[in-house]
Amino acid sequence: MPKSEKIWFNGEWVAWDEAKIHVLSHVVHYGSSVFEGIRCYETKKGPAVFRLEDHVRRLFDSAKIYRMEIPFTPDELSQSIVETIRVNDLKACYIRPVVYRGYGSLGVDPMPCPVDVVIAVWQWGDYLGEEALEKGVSVCTSSWHRVAPNTIPFLAKAGGNYLNSQLVRIEANMNGYDEGVVLGSDGLVSEGSGENIFVIRNDSIYTPASHYSILPGITRHTAITLLRDLEMRVEQRGIPREFLYIADEVFFTGTAAEITPIRAIDHIPIGEGKRGPVTAKLQELFFQITNAETEDRHGWLTFVADA
Numbered sequence: 205m206p207k208s209e210k211i212w213f214n215g216e217w218v219a220w221d222e223a224k225i226h227v228l229s230h231v232v233h234y235g236s237s238v239f240e241g242i243r244c245y246e247t248k249k250g251p252a253v254f255r256l257e258d259h260v261r262r263l264f265d266s267a268k269i270y271r272m273e274i275p276f277t278p279d280e281l282s283q284s285i286v287e288t289i290r291v292n293d294l295k296a297c298y299i300r301p302v303v304y305r306g307y308g309s310l311g312v313d314p315m316p317c318p319v320d321v322v323i324a325v326w327q328w329g330d331y332l333g334e335e336a337l338e339k340g341v342s343v344c345t346s347s348w349h350r351v352a353p354n355t356i357p358f359l360a361k362a363g364g365n366y367l368n369s370q371l372v373r374i375e376a377n378m379n380g381y382d383e384g385v386v387l388g389s390d391g392l393v394s395e396g397s398g399e400n401i402f403v404i405r406n407d408s409i410y411t412p413a414s415h416y417s418i419l420p421g422i423t424r425h426t427a428i429t430l431l432r433d434l435e436m437r438v439e440q441r442g443i444p445r446e447f448l449y450i451a452d453e454v455f456f457t458g459t460a461a462e463i464t465p466i467r468a469i470d471h472i473p474i475g476e477g478k479r480g481p482v483t484a485k486l487q488e489l490f491f492q493i494t495n496a497e498t499e500d501r502h503g504w505l506t507f508v509a510d511a
């Protein structure tokens with residue numbers, strides 16, 4: 205992966221290669237971390253972080269669910285994120301804050317372990333391949349399902365959740381697909397391994413509601429808001445697998461994936477088998493906002509120069 209200069213480690217600056225933890229840290233054994241993925245975009249007014257406050261809020265929500273006390277305030281963390289971009293002198297980057305149970309005692313009970321906080325930034329390009337945004341991706345329905353509600357909480361963006369996502373992604377890639385769509389324990393559509401999903405048929409747009417074992421994506425919320433600005437309403441509900449096959453358009457949303465069209469599911473072409481008109485319009489609007497080419501009417505950008 206591309207290295208940057210410095211990593212913010214519990215409030216100190218550490219050189220990229222020196223940002224290490226003990227092998228007996230709780231997180232290594234029990235997956236006890238919560239994290240965020242945030243993007244910073246290059247604009248004519250310098251680098252701008254997209255929806256910083258919302259991501260920091262979700263990080264604190266995730267920590268709260270797992271009773272992890274973050275030893276910094278949300279404002280301090282937001283400021284440190286901006287500072288990390290500045291120190292590394294990056295224009296556009298991906299930002300990965302991670303909070304984890306560190307080194308202290310081993311055993312399932314995490315409470316005796318310290319809570320460590322790290323912020324790393326680096327340049328991260330296309331998530332689902334070079335042509336994904338334009339041509340769309342080919343996905344499968346995963347043979348793995350999401351874990352049931354009341355097993356592992358999906359409203360928390362926790363490291364351990366991604367064991368399930370890893371199985372989905374490995375299976376999809378080994379079978380020649382770009383990504384997998386996961387069904388929930390009830391057999392209804394949940395999301396991608398690292399993206400939320402939207403479905404369009406006729407004049408209606410649907411996305412699984414938050415109780416379908418989805419991560420409540422910030423890009424998902426962005427898409428719902430931008431579509432509303434275009435006078436298109438998104439209905440949040442249960443979606444059966446086969447509804448995807450007969451859709452006019454299907455797309456993924458995510459910080460890494462941004463707005464990615466899906467051109468085929470289980471080898472069945474979606475609509476005309478290419479990016480559809482609503483997806484194209486939404487992408488255009490999304491990138492105009494992230495790149496500060498249009499008015500930031502929802503107040504989603506934090507300019508590194510001003511913060």
Ligand code: PPE
Pocket residue numbers: 240241242369395396397398399400418419420421422423424457458459460461
């Ligand atoms: N669902 C999952 C399971 C998920 O991991 C993500 C983000 C989303 C939905 C979309 O959420 P949001 O980014 O707030 O719109 N996945 C992050 C991690 C990807 C990775 O490979 O790591 C991301 O996109 O940054």
